[in-house]
Amino acid sequence: MVNKASRPTDSLIGHDAWNIQLDKNGHLKHFLTVEGLSTKLLTNILDTAESFANINAQSVKKVPLLRGKTIANLFFEASTRTRNTFELAAKRLSADVLNVNISTSATSKGETLMDTLQNLQAMQCDMFVVRHNQSGAAHYIANRVAPGISVINAGDGSHAHPTQAMLDMFTIRRNKGDNFGQLRVAIVGDVLHSRVARSQIHALNILNTGNVRVIAPKTLIPAGVEDMGVEVFNNMEEGIRDADVVIMLRLQKERMQGALLPSEQEYFQMYGLTENRLRLAKPDAIVMHPGPINRGVEIESCVADGPQSVILEQVTNGISVRMAVMSMALGREPESNEGEKA
Amino acid sequence: MEEIANPETLLDKLAEQLKTLLAERAIDHPLMVGIHTGGVWVANALHQKLSLEQPLYTLDISFYRDDFSRIGMNPQVKPSNLPSQIDDRHIILVDDVLHTGRTIRAAMNEIFDYGRPASIILVCLIERSGRELPIQANVVGQYLHLEDNQHIKLTGPQPLEFVVE
Secondary structure, three states, X not given: OOOOOOOOOOOOOOOOHHXXXXXXXXXXXXXXXXXXXXXXXHHHHHHHHHHHHHHHOOOOOOOOOOOOOEEEEEEXXXXXXXXXXXXXXXXXXXXXXXXXXXXXXXXXXXXXXXXXXXXXXXXXXXXXXXXXXXXOHHHHHHOOOOOOOEEEEEEEOOOEOHHHHHHHHHHHHHHHOOOHHHOEEEEXXXXXXXXXXXXHHHHHHHOOOOEEEEEOOHHHOOOOHHHHOOEEEOOHHHHHOXXXXXXXXXXXXXXXXXXXXXXXXXXXXXXXXXXXXXOOOOOOOEEXXXXXXXXXXXXXXXXXXXXXXXXXXXXXHHHHHHHHHHHHHHOOOOHHHOOOOO | OOOOOOHXXXXXXXXXXXXXXXXXXXXXXXXXXXXXXXXXXXXXXXXXXXXXXXXXXXXXXXXXXXXXXXXXXXXXXXXXEOOOOOOOOEEEEEEEEEOOOHHHHHHHHHHHHHOOOOEEEEEEEEEEOOOOOOOOOOEEEEEEOOOOOOOEEEEOOOOOEEEEO
């Protein structure tokens, strides 16, 4: 099986974008990208999420960990699942949540991003959860916020979606155990535009996954993707064979400019996940999709709703993983007090 | 430092005292709740000795700690297992060592998130010096005076033993 070290390189953001994520004790301060983080830290996120999954299964689903903290959800781009699960995660940690509706906010009256942020800082927020259609938006914000504020990237352009990648790793671990070295994971579809796929590939590499494959038409494979240590297939039947995990991606019509695809129907015929194609994977393979799913475009309805689908489990797991990341970022010892405590 | 009794001996003593207390208060169907990890071992033994009919419940107070922002997350938190209905129930809360009282404060906060119990009886194998909160146990195996820098820990579950450092 192919394996590879994941050297932190980030073509969309540039040089050392990852290291602002950690404080000087090596604890998570911002969560902007999976890239450059250690196996130990990712495993720590997954273990912490496991503890919260237990909380989320209890009859009382709330703990007082982040009582008194204020978390602002800044979604500059449409989102249902991600924004709702971030909000639920914050509320189950007893934080106060501010959902800033950008489309009806002062941004639409011409206020700049930095002015919006400074106003939210003046309202004494402790964390910004940011989604933006520009790659690097979360880094830009993290580099400019006051020192005590944490920034979580909830998706930036086609760059990264680290909490989605971690909830996917969590879902894989819960279904397949923690030995990622034994697993073949196939990621199918619009890899070119997918921040989810980029983050998944980094996370799978850091967790030492045995074999990571991407399957897509040539027009939807980013140049140089092999350098990320993945095996590339243009044929779905070949790529899906013996996979333990099949991750389907949504065709991102809103990000497509130019004629990358002939038609949705033709795409489904070539790359859609049908019952027949799924039989080529391992019999106990799980089917994942970050949502929203386009039924009949990238996945057949009976597969999306079938026994191998863990798509709704991913949604549930998203709450636990987001609780883990939020509590780790806000649960750090304040840096100014370091050394004072005995 | 005085001699620490054998945990098994203390458990017998706890069981006897607890039986007497429950009889005095005319409590029939108590819910026993052990605090992870040592408290669960003690509760497990007491639950058997008293032949309680209700299942044994457990609490992990990590998410209720008051020093969370100082020490950060402990990623290996065990699930709390409490019944969804604890209103008007009598609860026997069990821990291995009562020290500052902060664990018990956290445990009671968590219990009250589930409802309003009729009463809580606190049972501890060891009650040591160093209380920082006005909390006291109803049933105690042994009282120990320890210096601030001394720690006592219960190891187990088989066999239960005390380690003093």
